[in-house]
Amino acid sequence: MKFKMDEHNRIKCIAWAYPEQEQNARRYHRVILQDNTFNTNVYKFFLALIVVVDMENYTQIAMQALLSNERSEDFIFLMETFKELCGGLMPQVAFTDCDQGAMGAIAEVFPGALNKLCIWYAMQNIRKHGKGLADGALQSVLQNFKAAAFAARVEDFVRYKTELPRLLPQESAMHKYMEGTIFGAGRVEKWASCVHPGLHKLGIASTQRCEATFTALKLVVTRNGNMVDLNRALLSKVQDDAIKTQSRNKGGAVTRVPVRKVSPQESVKASFLRHFSFVFEAMEHERCSRHAKEDVEEQIFAAFGYEAVTVATGQDAVRTLLAELVADPTKANLAYDICSGEFIDPGGEAAGPAHVTMATRTSVAHFADLLHDQNVEELVRITIFNAQSEFGHLVALGPDGFFLCTCLRMLVYGLPCPHCIKALAHMRGNDKVFSFNAACISPRWRDSETSWTMAHLAAKPARLATADAELAGLPVIDPNSVVVSYSSATVAATVAAAGYADAVSYGKKMGGKLRGITSSAGIQRVLESTYDFFLQQLEVEKRSQ
Numbered sequence: 291m292k293f294k295m296d297e298h299n300r301i302k303c304i305a306w307a308y309p310e311q312e313q314n315a316r317r318y319h320r321v322i323l324q325d326n327t328f329n330t331n332v333y334k335f336f337l338a339l340i341v342v343v344d345m346e347n348y349t350q351i352a353m354q355a356l357l358s359n360e361r362s363e364d365f366i367f368l369m370e371t372f373k374e375l376c377g378g379l380m381p382q383v384a385f386t387d388c389d390q391g392a393m394g395a396i397a398e399v400f401p402g403a404l405n406k407l408c409i410w411y412a413m414q415n416i417r418k419h420g421k422g423l424a425d426g427a428l429q430s431v432l433q434n435f436k437a438a439a440f441a442a443r444v445e446d447f448v449r450y451k452t453e454l455p456r457l458l459p460q461e462s463a464m465h466k467y468m469e470g471t472i473f474g475a476g477r478v479e480k481w482a483s484c485v486h487p488g489l490h491k492l493g494i495a496s497t498q499r500c501e502a503t504f505t506a507l508k509l510v511v512t513r514n515g516n517m518v519d520l521n522r523a524l525l526s527k528v529q530d531d532a533i534k535t536q537s538r539n540k541g542g543a544v545t546r547v548p549v550r551k552v553s554p555q556e557s558v559k560a561s562f563l564r565h566f567s568f569v570f571e572a573m574e575h576e577r578c579s580r581h582a583k584e585d586v587e588e589q590i591f592a593a594f595g596y597e598a599v600t601v602a603t604g605q606d607a608v609r610t611l612l613a614e615l616v617a618d619p620t621k622a623n624l625a626y627d628i629c630s631g632e633f634i635d636p637g638g639e640a641a642g643p644a645h646v647t648m649a650t651r652t653s654v655a656h657f658a659d660l661l662h663d664q665n666v667e668e669l670v671r672i673t674i675f676n677a678q679s680e681f682g683h684l685v686a687l688g689p690d691g692f693f694l695c696t697c698l699r700m701l702v703y704g705l706p707c708p709h710c711i712k713a714l715a716h717m718r719g720n721d722k723v724f725s726f727n728a729a730c731i732s733p734r735w736r737d738s739e740t741s742w743t744m745a746h747l748a749a750k751p752a753r754l755a756t757a758d759a760e761l762a763g764l765p766v767i768d769p770n771s772v773v774v775s776y777s778s779a780t781v782a783a784t785v786a787a788a789g790y791a792d793a794v795s796y797g798k799k800m801g802g803k804l805r806g807i808t809s810s811a812g813i814q815r816v817l818e819s820t821y822d823f824f825l826q827q828l829e830v831e832k833r834s835q
């Protein structure tokens with residue numbers, strides 16, 4: 291717990307976390323969502339939450355705070371306390387509302403983090419500024435903004451950007467707001483996804499996970515509640531959420547072998563899954579979460595719905611074809627969402643496998659860029675089965691379990707897409723066996739500490755030509771300058787966090803055994819000699835490293 295006083299010794303901000311929250315903060319801090327709400331306590335303080343997504347895809351509150359205000363300094367206090375809670379680790383992506391205070395605090399406390407703005411809040415703000423506009427005009431502005439936000443290619447983004455002012459009278463407040471704020475320098479890259487198509491942000495585009503948590507909390511808190519009431523409500527929510535994840539995770543492996551009396555469909559399903567036992571074995575090896583296993587299972591069934599054709603075989607042929615496609619991207623026949631952002635808008639965090647789309651998430655040039663240093667043996671085209679559509683995805687396959695699809699689900703979400711699964715199955719059908727390495731699954735969905743084979747690709751922003759960048763008002767980023775994340779330092783931190791948790795549970799176990807001793811002096815003797823022995827063992831272990 292940490293707090294800050296004002297000059298009259300009154301508490302201004304107070305932040306606290308329970309032990310299970312500290313663990314979650316350290317483990318899942320790479321993507322955080324922050325939002326505030328009011329009417330939760332008698333002091334009229336804002337309740338500020340930082341939430342993370344855990345290995346079972348559940349939202350977990352990683353830290354909470356009461357803030358007397360929404361000024362920069364309050365947010366800085368919030369973020370600094372969170373940084374301390376994480377043992378100095380910094381998030382890679384932080385979602386906030388469009389408040390200056392929150393944005394400023396992220397920039398100051400987590401300078402390396404990408405601050406992304408909640409699209410929902412951004413649209414709310416546009417609505418507020420558009421009060422004088424005719425109904426239809428505001429709707430088109432919103433639609434255009436959303437389309438620009440989800441545009442996969444810079445050229446699409448530029449098109450929406452150019453179109454927007456045409457919808458508005460030159461002198462209108464909205465015109466100025468769009469130009470000065472929404473598309474303003476430093477702001478635009480916080481919401482435009484074309485800047486970094488493969489960013490590992492789990493398809494999140496809003497702080498909706500915070501909203502959902504607030505909604506759940508508000509059932510148990512009132513505006514008349516005091517600190518004790520609020521703390522009780524939060525603790526029970528945190529513990530409840532922890533149990534939810536544990537019970538899902540420890541619920542056993544995904545059933546793959548049919549039990550007796552299964553329906554015909556289930557036995558077909560099971561026999562189909564057996565063809566992919568190599569995938570599940572690999573996932574078992576990397577100790578993937580139940581969420582990850584169930585998601586992959588869904589993708590395997592979804593792969594049924596696609597057709598595959600090999601378009602290039604051998605490294606040279608693949609390179610030549612990619613160069614051709616970069617020169618003329620229309621030849622790639624990729625589908626882009628060029629209307630509204632609805633296709634790929636993940637919207638609410640719906641249950642079940644999310645973010646599977648036929649819309650390509652990046653330009654051909656960026657896709658080729660991502661494959662630049664990879665050894666790609668096969669390029670496969672995936673289309674919807676029997677749909678006679680000319681559009682589809684491209685999947686690149688290489689040795690050591692490398693694959694990447696133009697939908698980029700592997701990077702954005704950290705889990706394979708049905709297109710990649712289809713491509714793998716297609717290759718096996720042609721006696722070309724590509725292995726599956728479950729280290730391609732994001733470490734957030736597994737317990738193993740193997741580093742993420744996709745980390746360097748997910749970290750790579752789109753390469754923008756200076757002219758394009760200027761036109762789009764986007765910063766020119768050198769993709770090669772981006773530091774590869776998932777360094778050994780974070781692995782060490784994860785080990786330390788896990789060790790700490792183990793030690794705490796060990797202590798509890800010992801505490802239970804002490805009941806047999808009736809004198810407190812006796813208990814002290816046992817504890818002291820155990821602790822001495824512990825310190826000796828620690829030294830031995832350190833020296834042998």
Ligand SMILES: [Zn+2]
Binds near residue numbers: 683695696708709710
């Ligand atoms: Zn795909």
